[in-house]
Amino acid sequence: MELETFLHQLHFDTEKVSPPDWQVDWEDAPLPYKLYRGLPEVPLTADVPLRLERREEHLKPVIEELGHFLWYVYGLTQYSQLPFYEGKAQSIRRFVPSGGGLYPNELYVYIKLEEAPEGIYHYDVAHHRLILVREGNYDFYLSKSMENGNHFSDCFCTVFISTVFWKNFYKYHNFSYRLQGLDAGVLIGQSLEVANRMGFSSRVCYQFLDQAINHLLGLSAQDESVYAVIQLSMNESNGCVDNNYHSEKIASASELCREVPLLQHVTYNRSKKVIDYPILRKMNEASMVETTKSFVKTRKSNSREQSLGTGMILLPFTESFSYDLASVCRKRHSPDIDFMIGKVSQTQLSALLKETFSFSYQNDLDETDGNIETRVSLYGSFYNVEGVPDGAYSYDNSTHTLRKINQGDHREFLQNGLTIPNVNLYQVPLCLHVVGERDHLREEWGYRGYRIQQMEAGILVQRLLLMSCALGMGGHPLLGFDANQCDELYRIDSRGKTCLIQIPVGPYRPRAWLKGSLHS
Numbered sequence: 001m002e003l004e005t006f007l008h009q010l011h012f013d014t015e016k017v018s019p020p021d022w023q024v025d026w027e028d029a030p031l032p033y034k035l036y037r038g039l040p041e042v043p044l045t046a047d048v049p050l051r052l053e054r055r056e057e058h059l060k061p062v063i064e065e066l067g068h069f070l071w072y073v074y075g076l077t078q079y080s081q082l083p084f085y086e087g088k089a090q091s092i093r094r095f096v097p098s099g100g101g102l103y104p105n106e107l108y109v110y111i112k113l114e115e116a117p118e119g120i121y122h123y124d125v126a127h128h129r130l131i132l133v134r135e136g137n138y139d140f141y142l143s144k145s146m147e148n149g150n151h152f153s154d155c156f157c158t159v160f161i162s163t164v165f166w167k168n169f170y171k172y173h174n175f176s177y178r179l180q181g182l183d184a185g186v187l188i189g190q191s192l193e194v195a196n197r198m199g200f201s202s203r204v205c206y207q208f209l210d211q212a213i214n215h216l217l218g219l220s221a222q223d224e225s226v227y228a229v230i231q232l233s234m235n236e237s238n239g240c241v242d243n244n245y246h247s248e249k250i251a252s253a254s255e256l257c258r259e260v261p262l263l264q265h266v267t268y269n270r271s272k273k274v275i276d277y278p279i280l281r282k283m284n285e286a287s288m289v290e291t292t293k294s295f296v297k298t299r300k301s302n303s304r305e306q307s308l309g310t311g312m313i314l315l316p317f318t319e320s321f322s323y324d325l326a327s328v329c330r331k332r333h334s335p336d337i338d339f340m341i342g343k344v345s346q347t348q349l350s351a352l353l354k355e356t357f358s359f360s361y362q363n364d365l366d367e368t369d370g371n372i373e374t375r376v377s378l379y380g381s382f383y384n385v386e387g388v389p390d391g392a393y394s395y396d397n398s399t400h401t402l403r404k405i406n407q408g409d410h411r412e413f414l415q416n417g418l419t420i421p422n423v424n425l426y427q428v429p430l431c432l433h434v435v436g437e438r439d440h441l442r443e444e445w446g447y448r449g450y451r452i453q454q455m456e457a458g459i460l461v462q463r464l465l466l467m468s469c470a471l472g473m474g475g476h477p478l479l480g481f482d483a484n485q486c487d488e489l490y491r492i493d494s495r496g497k498t499c500l501i502q503i504p505v506g507p508y509r510p511r512a513w514l515k516g517s518l519h520s
Contacts (some may be wrong), residue, residue, distance in 0.1 A: 003286055006279055007440060007450055010178050011498065012483055014419065018173035030167050030269040032092070032103045033076075033125045037266040042116045042130040044070070048519060052197040052326045057234065061156045063115040065198065069232075070123050072194045072329065074107050074187060080515040092518070094125075095329040096186045096462065097477055099179035104167040105187050106224065108160040108217050110138060110152075120217055133218050133265060141259060144251040145212045146205055147295050147364045152231070159230040160217060161187055165284075166269065169277045177280050178479060181451040182501065184227040185458015191230050192361050192459070193466065197325050203362040205229040206452050207295045207445075210288040211253035218263030225284050228455060252291045287448040298366045298444055311404035313388060315350040320358075323470035330517070332465060335474040335508035339427040342507035346387040348471050349430070350400070352505070353378065355467045356460065357397040365452070373397055375441065376456050376500070378464075379490050380432040381410045392489050394435075405490055413489065414502075420480035428504040430473075433486055434460050438498045457500045464503060474508040477501055 009016045044067030052072065055065065071077075078093040091101050098104070107123040109130070119135035139152040152158060161184050168176040168183075188204055195202040206228055213226045289295070356378065360370035368374050378395045382388050392406040415425040425431060434457045441449030461477055468475040481502045487493035 001279060003283060003447060006174070006283070007447075010175065011440075011500075014175060017175050022173050024171050025273075028271050028273055029170060030164075030271045031126075032101075032167065034106050034122065034164060035124070035126060035268045036122055036131045036133070037268060039265060040117075040132040041124075042121065042132065044128050044130065046128055046519075048072070048075075050326060050519075051324060052194065054197065054199040057199060061113065061200075061234065063111075063113050066109070066111065066113065066157060067128070069194055069198060069200070070107065070109070071128060072326065073191050074103075074105070074123065074125060075128060076125055076518050077330070078515055078517055080513050082511075082513045093333075095332070096183075096190045097334055097465065098183050098186075099168060099176075099479070100171055102168040102171060103183070104163050104165070104176070104180055105184055105227075106162045106164055107187075108133070108162065108226075110142070110158040110160070112137075112156055134216065134260070134263060138216060138260075141212075141216060141256060144292070145209045145216075145253075145256060146229070147207055147292075147297075154235050155231045155233045157232040159191060159232065160213065160226050161191075161228045161230070162217070162219060162224050162226045164224045164269075165277055165280050166223065166271065166274050169280065170271065170275070174277070174279050176277075177283060178454065181227070181454025182458040182461070182477075182479075184451075185455035186462040186465075187458075188228055188230065188455060189459035189462030192359070193325060193462070195230075195232060196359075199234075200232045201235055201362075203231045203364075205231065205364045206448075206455070207289060207364050209251065209253035209256060209290065209292065211290070212256040215253075215257040215262070216260060218265055221284060221288075222281060227451060250291050250293045253288075254290070283447060283450075287446070287451060289448070295364075296444055297364065311407075313393075313402040313404070315353065315400050315402065316347060317400060318347060318351050318354070321351050321355045321467075321470070325466070328466055328469045332469040333474070333511070334476040335511070336422050336476055337424065338508040338511050339424060339474070339476075339504060339506050340509050341384065341427045341429060344382075344385045344429045344473075344506065346385065348473075349382070349385055349388065352430075352464070352467050352471055352473075353395050354397070354400060355470075356464045359463065361459070372456055372460060375453065376434055376436045376460055378432055378460070379405075379435050379492075379499070380430060381414060381489065382430055383409055383411055384429045394490065410489060413485070414481070417482035417485040418478070418480055419482065422480070423476055423478065423504055425504060428506045430505040432464065432475075432503045432505055433490070433499040434501050434503070435490070435492060435497050436500050438493075438496045453500065461501060461503060464505070468505045473506055475503050475505045477503050 048071050081090045121130040142152050163180045381392045383390050390409045393402040441453050465475045486499040
């Protein structure tokens with residue numbers, strides 16, 4: 001299958017990306033986390049604080065704080081049992097959502113802290129500890145693998161987010177490729193939130209020499225590949241950038257790989273039979289960057305998108321919304337069948353939309369000071385919202401307004417568009433959509449643009465879910481919807497835009513389940 005055809009079907013014709021007779025072998029499912037064998041361990045304290053407090057700026061980061069950061073980002077947080085859930089009555093949750101609860105991502109960290117040997121570690125979530133996979137200082141290696149001018153000497157920790165292809169391919173087949181980028185995105189979003197609350201400066205890198213980074217971590221790109229890198233420092237002014245290290249020399253991944261020896265560690269994933277996934281490998285290879293010459297930074301656009309809608313609703317401006325991130329993380333879950341219709345006030349909607357966009361993050365994509373709106377935006381179909389006539393709208397964050405596109409109650413239209421009707425949209429007052437470019441940023445970053453777009457959509461989704469929970473509502477990310485139908489609803493199909501993910505948001509009833517916190 002041609003890659004362009006695959007991406008089109010992955011988004012607009014999803015039933016064609018996987019075999020119609022695909023059956024999941026639940027008995028041979030992989031573990032939801034990666035395990036290394038026979039490597040040095042650095043234990044992390046299980047005494048994680050119930051509330052995240054901003055640290056004192058003059059203090060040096062310590063390994064205990066890193067453990068808190070990793071647990072709140074991706075640790076095992078809750079054990080739960082449901083009467084019926086896809087044939088499985090139990091699950092282990094983390095604070096971030098994941099398609100099917102499969103968690104295909106892994107975290108690696110390059111740390112420079114006094115309490116542990118300097119080097120590359122894997123975060124072993126099953127035991128809340130660090131596993132040393134490569135010892136040593138790799139500042140120079142990493143600075144050459146990333147955007148020119150990027151320097152790591154000020155970073156006490158660099159986080160690598162990888163994707164293990166088999167961990168959700170075994171269930172979703174080729175459709176897993178769409179989930180993997182979004183899962184990585186919500187993980188980035190959670191990392192940014194936790195880092196900010198703890199007082200760490202962060203910068204996200206999407207452009208790097210893939211082969212070199214995978215080689216450093218000891219990953220086989222046939223099985224697992226890094227999707228994003230997050231640098232953490234205490235220096236808010238430069239986000240780990242030092243112009244003294246800027247070099248015009250072009251570096252290549254193949255050359256860098258020769259600078260450090262190959263790692264051959266033993267890992268365990270439980271599956272006895274791993275089925276090949278050639279299209280995922282082909283997409284990953286096509287998305288890779290071989291030399292730093294291929295790095296691209298787009299310039300800020302001065303043109304603003306014009307909405308086709310004629311009506312405009314100015315939402316009320318509210319004071320900055322504050323909430324306890326740790327408490328919201330513990331409370332948040334995806335309600336699915338538990339949504340119940342209820343009145344949403346205009347103040348609630350205003351706070352939800354404004355706070356979802358009230359952040360910027362440093363990255364290596366553009367010169368917009370981390371403004372995510374240059375690539376993704378929010379649209380929504382609203383019902384029973386105070387002061388907002390039922391209808392489909394686009395949200396303009398710069399003016400804090402809703403622009404009407406299609407008036408009326410569209411719940412039946414959206415319900416009929418669900419390919420997997422696991423949510424009753426008649427019970428949902430807010431049905432939001434993250435919207436992006438239909439060509440998936442291929443003009444700027446080639447096939448890598450698809451996963452960049454999915455990750456940025458995931459960042460926005462995680463922010464939206466946290467804000468929904470803080471406002472007393474629930475949100476449930478969905479990919480089982482008809483994108484073409486939603487594009488027509490918002491009249492964006494003719495403008496080169498498309499709906500990337502659907503998030504029903506609204507009040508919900510308490511769930512009938514048993515759950516226990518995995519917190520000491």
